[in-house]
Amino acid sequence: MQPIIRVENVVTKFGKNLVHDGLNLHVNEGEIYGFLGPSGCGKSTLMREIIMLEHFKSGSIELLGEKIEKIRMRAAQRLRLQWGVLFQSNALFTSLTVAENIALSLQEYTDLSAETIKDIVAFKIDIVGLKQFDGTLYPSEISGGMKKKAALARALVMDPKILFLDEPTSGLDPISAREFDTLIVKLRDLLNLTVVMVSHDLTSIHNTLDRMAVIDEKKIVAEGSLEEITKIKSPFIERFFNEGLR
């Protein structure tokens, strides 16, 4: 397995507020990787930096062999077609139906016929566990769990290599959340995805993550599998895993 994402000495500053003070981590191909940490530690910020929505002050992030701190426009665009992002609030386009939301990238970036696009959309709708009928509905007409699935189908439509998930189970009921965990693992196996997620959900962390990084006090305090992490002595890790699981 080779690293598909490599973060080296990343420093982030918002004004005078130092958020990250030299982060180092790597994500291997094919694994489900998580960013954990107390709220406000900059987990989401790190993810936003990796997907080029936010700038970092110094350091280097390498993604699929491209260094993103001095990437050219074309290379950046090529990268964007190789990942899918699921936002915390789903960010489905409210003026389009679910099927249209999913079909958008296909229409923009491929010359496939409308018929084939429709078949691909139908397939993605099925694979995330929605009913075909749901495709005709608008985002305002479906439930929170369905929106998550629809947004996931949209993130998967271009067969991405990496899938980024920002707190995928937040706002879902426990049953839907567990279903979602199973779905993520299933999709990783089926589609050979690499999944990077920010998560607070202990059960979800336990069920899905292969490896994870714990960010606390502006640094990475631990990186590794769940077993390795829980052995490390750190006030946050002890509080988070022990008290949380009790």
Added chain:
Amino acid sequence: MARNNTLKVTVIEEAETLTYALVGTPAIQHLAKLEKKLTAVEARSDLTVVSWDLSKLEKMDTALAMLITKHNSLLEEGGCKVVFFALDSDIEKMLKMTRDHAHFNSDFEPQSESVLTLVGSDTVERIKKLGGFFAFFGQMSFVFLYSFSHLKHMRWKETVFEMYESGIKALPIIALTMFLVGVVVAYQSAAQLKIYGANIFIVDMLGISILRELAPMLAAIIVAGRSGSSYAAQIGVMKITEELDAMRTMGFDPYAFLVLPRMLALMIMMPVLIFFADISGVIGGMLIAKIDLGLSPSLFLDRFVEVVKVKHFWIGLIKGPFFALLIATIGIYRGLQVKNDTQSIGFNTTKAVVEAIFAVIICDAFFSIVFTNLGY
């Protein structure tokens, strides 16, 4: 990583057997070519066996698997046999998955309705909306009356804040615009009056037209554009983010907290704005009278006091609160009409401004008729 996403497709035909050989890595952006080839084959009916050679395919993605699966199912329906050569397990897994999850007959088009149904449902919708507007108006009147009988509960702080936001802050733009309107009207009429040597009558013309009609209308139109739209957008976003619901559950009536202060603020400020619009409009006219007609300001003002009766000023001012009521009501009503999607904010904000300006003009026409018939 795989930057050279190339997929080569070779089609070999022997007797009634067709073989596709796929070589390379597929990329969804470049699948259209393969799709065309496949469609051409689907149109034929002379084939009995189609085979796929995927041994040199480096990777399978779902879009390619989809195309292959659909192609095969179409051919098999036509009685053709489909065979795969040298299938590796990953590719087979992907193909099986697409077979399991594929739906070739899905239709995502919203169901189309007949014209009659559309007209009918639209009519019902409009009638409901009209009812909704009356309900809104009723609720508002109730809160209005209630608040005036409980002055202590009135949100004075918000009202004053809104007076500043939509009143004071609008002063410069209204004064400037009205000054320019005064200049333009004076300039055009001066050209005509000069012909008859009736220079002095410019005072009568300007005085009555500005005080009575132009200043109130212009102030109302600018306020509708500035505040009507901002009310609609503000309240619309608050509705989408469930802030209105949060207020209700906390016992803060949105009508008392949001609607009434805005309405009251605009009704208080509108006459003030009109007053300043009057002043700057007359100043603009006076400037042109001096430059173009040589009418000194003191002569202008003497004549002004003499011929422009004070009733014109009052009539202009009295329209203010009515215009303000219309603008605020329509803006807020449109804000509350926003549905749970981003597009409806734009739609309702536009509607708020257009309807407010329209309502102001209708109201003005009404006043014009009433006052004239009353002999004012």
